[in-house]
Amino acid sequence: MGDVRNGIATRAGAMILAPVGWLANVFDAPLRMLQRRTGSNGMAVFFLAPNMLVFGIFVLFPLVINILYSMTGGGALFLGDRTFVGADQYGRLFSCGSYLDPKSCTEDLFWIAVWNTLAFVVLQVAMMVAVALVTALVLNRELRARSFWRAVFFFPVLLSPVVVGLIWRWILQRQGLLNLMVFEAGGTPVNWLVERNWAFTATIMVSVWAHVGFYALILLAGLQAIPKDLYEAAEMDGTRPLRVFWRITLPLLAPNLLVVLVLTLIRAVQIFDEVYVLTGGGPGTSTLFLTQYIYEVGFASMLRNPGLASAASILMGAVLVVLTLIQLGIARRNEQRGKMR
Amino acid sequence: MSRVAEFLFRRRGGAGWHWTDVFTWFWLIGGLIVMFGPALWLVNSSFKTPAALAEFPPTVLPYVTAEAIVEGYEEPLQLFEVRNDDGSVRVLAEVRRLGTVAQMVDPANPGEIIRVNIQNRTPKRSIAFALDNYVQPFLAFDFFLYLRNSVFVTVVATLITLLTNSMAAFALSKYNFRGRSAVMMLIVATLMVPLSVILVPLYSVISAMGLFNSLWGVILPTVATPTGVFMLRQYMLTIPDELIEAARMDKASEWQIYWRIILPLTAPALAVLAIFSVVWRWNDFLWPLIVLSRKEVYTLQVGLNTYAGELNVQWHYILAMTVVTMIPVVLVFIFLQRFITTGIAGSGLK
Known part of the structure; x- marks a missing residue:
């Protein structure tokens, strides 16, 4: 009984994995060419690239331009359309009669x-x-x-x-x-x-x-x-x-x-x-x-x-x-x- | 009775009850009620009709008041059980109510109006599950669309997460290259940058790429999870390098080594990351709320929040859809919670 179930599981697994194996073969030829250029150790860059690209675009880059955003004013979305105001936004956040009393703040x-x-x-x-x-x-x-x-x-x-x-x-x-x-x-x-x-x-x-x-x-x-x-x-x-x-x-x-x-x-x-x-x-x-x-x-x-x-x-x-x-x-x-x- | 009590309160080794034992059971039983109770109450309520939901005090079982169509009246009339003076009970339909007196008719004999004091009658009710709560949102509202969007985001984001994170983990665990520790530092640093800190610039990046109101705008920023890279790297470090050396001897390409040797051996860690990723992406709220502003692209979470935020909240639909939203996560809980709890205990990530 257990053997039968294992057999079914193996076959089902093989069916699910078949396209995965196909994917590997399709990618293999061009990647081998790449590897011939970079050497096997150089492939590390290829493996890192997708993740670091996403990191760069969606985390690091926003982090850096966030500082620029905080120094610009107006309602425009893109940085190029915005006017530079220096530390005015921070000044506005901190302009308070008394920090303990929010009503006295801008x-x-x-x-x-x-x-x-x-x-x-x-x-x-x-x-x-x-x-x-x-x-x-x-x-x-x-x-x-x-x-x-x-x-x-x-x-x-x-x-x-x-x-x-x-x-x-x-x-x-x-x-x-x-x-x-x-x-x-x-x-x-x-x-x-x-x-x-x-x-x-x-x-x-x-x-x-x-x-x-x-x-x-x-x-x-x-x-x-x-x-x-x-x-x-x-x-x-x-x-x-x-x-x-x-x-x-x-x-x-x-x-x-x-x-x-x-x-x-x-x-x-x-x-x-x-x-x-x-x-x-x-x-x-x-x-x-x-x-x-x-x-x-x-x-x-x-x-x-x-x-x-x-x-x-x-x-x-x-x-x-x-x-x-x-x-x-x-x-x-x-x-x-x-x-x- | 005392036998039962004796059996229940018998302790191993004949030791007596210490106050810590009493407290333990108090905490466990209390936890059982507090942790599951609210969700169960929600599921229970989701089967009630709007009329039953508006009742206070609420009943445990979903009742509906019985109605009947009576000849000569356009609207269906509500049925009541009326106690007669001699103590017998009969079922009458209410036509209208004037103060404490109700004008009622016998459905079998609709010609004759009977006057009944309202103290002598109780609404006739029966248990019925309001399955309409579950059907209507899919037919009349866009919940099927939201469900499809949520499934798409969850599945695609998880697949991309598994691929990119495992590739990066492979590079960081099995290769020696200049700047490897710098890359690791960079990934650690991104742990410090939660979404709420970069909302505005990330939104502008997504808009500039034309991904505003697109499901891809929800998917892409989430796929490079630092925790995923870490977890997979830790696991891959335990795979012996000799395997890779042997494969290189046999002229396997680096891609083949990754795909045919490393990935299958990392399967347990990949499974854990996949479970986490599914739960994360299914539950995401703040970012989809910002990126998705058109109803056609809403995910379940955003759609649910929008309907629940309307002035005239239709709770009977909201409750049912909340249950639907809960289903995948509850399935994960039932079948896979052991994976997750051991995963958390081992690595301290969430």
Whole structure:
């Protein structure tokens, strides 16, 4: 039986791969000619070319001209049609009576977005790391069907941000499931997404819900790398679980926790998709975050200002570069420590 | 009962319940409800009619109120179960309602109007799945088009990603050339440049290439994933160089070495990257939102967001289409989540 199934699988695989093999033969003759010119080592350039071309055109080139965009004004799209204004766009972003009071700024929306994002980052990252850590600790215990439970927490990670946003809009709406529970418990239903503070809380909760499984997995991998004999020794000494956690688990998990912390920071600064679908930045501007500000100024608003959008995106990019460098530094240190072990 | 309880709460080695055990199960069961519950509620709601969706408190099962066409009336009339004074129940259709009194007729005898106090009647309801929610968006709206666009973007972008990333990974793992570490540095650097930082200039590049409102404008900027190149390179480094040397002895061209030796041996890593790429591209939102402004080229995510953003949201269609959008990802979850979770644990990428 198994042989028959294998036979079918092999034949099916061969049928799917037939055009692939044909493709290889068609390309082989011209590429051999190329190879005769470049030598076998020179073919490396050929193999690198497609990827680097795409990188160059769609990542590096935009990155460089982004700086030029941020120094030009007007509504024109192409760089050649735009007028040079120097640092005016940055000046506009930073012209404020007081940075703590967005109303006193020329670009009040930018500062509203900055402060909203900052509050979001602090609260969401703290909550994300805490929930991910607890989940990882729970999943690291001796469980029956551990892979099932791991999958449970991982499920929302795969959902698209639009789906996540719509699922929660449906649950948080006035006649939704959450209000049903509040109603059954004897409370008064709340219009979750219309009330400012609740809407802001919802963006944090929903983004934690959507991504916590991913970070829990990273932490779980870290927990499983901690040598078991440490725990056995602690058990023989009759150490209490909390003490084991503070003295063994936490110090040894610190590198992974740091990675998760920085990763969540990087993602939280750029938060857009699910919040945009969930609240659209509202009510008012209470859930307007930086990426949405850039999107609206650059593409959506009636008074489009690409230069201003790029200046704001460069400021955000600077923050992200610093965070990413920290992350890479940590990753390298962890790697070296791993080698020493 | 106590036997069952004893069986359920029995612990290995006869040890008692520690508070950490209680907490573990609290967290797991709570997680099960919180993680799956919302999506299940959405699926459940997607089978309800607009009238059932507007009800509060909502019911768990999808009910529809029964209607009947009665002779002499143009519109179908809603059916009610009416309790008579003697306690018997009969089914009547409502003609109109005046305050607390409803004028009703017996469908079997439409000539005679019966006056009923509304306290003595309940709507007659039956369970029915509103499959129309799923059919109409495909017939009356452009959801079939959006679905096709999404499938096209996902499949083509994934194929190109696999090809270009594996070629680059091959060059970076099996050749020694000047500037190799510089190229690696460049790729690392692009990890720092998320899409949201280069939106404006990338949009101008796409427009200049004439790819605005084209699915290719969505596909091309996404295919050179640094994570993909990294992952494949790490894997290819484990393939012994002797294989390549032997193939060169046999006069195989470099292309043949790549296509016939390296690619088949990299299959497991390619499979993981393919799964990731499918999920990434299927779920992409911000970039398609910017590049695609005409309805004919919308992907599912953009189309769904547009319909959900309209003033008069037709939730019964939105819910059904959200379920449709979820299906491929749920399939990936059911069949391939083990690949993904081990892939993430191993490399820390998403």
